[in-house]
Amino acid sequence: MPSFSASGNGPAAGLDRRAELSEFLRNRRARLRPSDVGLADYGRRRRVPGLRREELAQVAGVSVSYYTQLEQGNSANVSVEVLDSIARALQLTETEHAYLTHLAKPTRQRASRPSPRTQRLRPAIQQLLDTMTDVPAYVNGFRMDILGWNRSAAALFGNWAGLPPEERNWGRLIYLSPAMRDLFIDWERKAGAIAGILRMHAGSHPEDPQLASLVGELSVRSEEFRQFWAAHEVRRKRHGALRFNHPLVGELTLSYETFPLPDDPDQALITYHAEPGSESATALRLLASWGTDATTTVG
Missing domain, CATH: 3.30.450.180 (Beta-Lactamase)
Structure with missing residues (x-):
């Protein structure tokens, strides 16, 4: 089920951006194997599918704690350059990269124009x-x-x-x-x-x-x-x-x-x-x- 954030407007005032960011990163990390990003697997059995957090952090060139905070939905201090590195490590498409940036840096993307409640055709x-x-x-x-x-x-x-x-x-x-x-x-x-x-x-x-x-x-x-x-x-x-x-x-x-x-x-x-x-x-x-x-x- 999708994640929602509550407000005075009702139980589904909007999608929970932090939860969506967390779920999206975990989902994309789970799709990659070590061999997909040039890492050796050594045939070890994995408890969960996909890359481990430390492996993704290594490929992206960031610390494990930094990436873990981001995957937990905490993107307050993340830079565009780090997001670009993580997007490359996750092998995101251009559209997925833009989606990640929207979630992690919402004020940068939407500061100039809030979402209109009603759209009309000229x-x-x-x-x-x-x-x-x-x-x-x-x-x-x-x-x-x-x-x-x-x-x-x-x-x-x-x-x-x-x-x-x-x-x-x-x-x-x-x-x-x-x-x-x-x-x-x-x-x-x-x-x-x-x-x-x-x-x-x-x-x-x-x-x-x-x-x-x-x-x-x-x-x-x-x-x-x-x-x-x-x-x-x-x-x-x-x-x-x-x-x-x-x-x-x-x-x-x-x-x-x-x-x-x-x-x-x-x-x-x-x-x-x-x-x-x-x-x-x-x-x-x-x-x-x-x-x-x-x-x-x-x-």
Whole structure:
């Protein structure tokens, strides 16, 4: 289960940053063997999987006591240089490195802008979405809320306009909607990605009560979410391809691209397109032509 910090706003005012930092470091250390970091194992039996704290500290070039304090969630005096060394020793990806820094140095990352309680889409961005008639497109907020979309996105993903605003959220849609399990052929891949993206945003906004509430809700209502969350995977939505099984046009493969909005990096425009001349392109054109008439079959 995720860790929460309490406040006067309720039992889940935000994610417990210190607990998350501790769990993330332990999880990543457990994934490495001595041979992964150039240390001799000598065939000794280990009581716990992965590197010992003293081994990780040796590779990172810090004292064992210093690293132990950090793994216990005490990051008050940690420097960016030490975090960089620990990230290299743990062989973190760029996204995982950023997540570690968000957790360990929150004031450095978020001093200039607190987490907004409500995110809104600029009208000009919705106008842009509306002009993209042949390309499914939508805008996400940092809680994975769907803030705006076009007719093609509604034809592909379902009638979002018919849902209450709080249900227009990728976490709730993926883990709690049976229709989404049918739509995404690689549902587990999509579900894992959503959990990883939510964890990345939780690191950036650990004190946001609405994000913490969402994570808590999904943890209670979905066994799959609990399993993915416990894996401590961290993701960013960037680009790739997804396979769909749409009830009207059948199977199609679409590539997606992610574009952070320049005036609000917590919002991102996501577009989908098919390879020109492919069967998927033909199916996508059909969906785009039907527009909202197709939404009654999904969602």
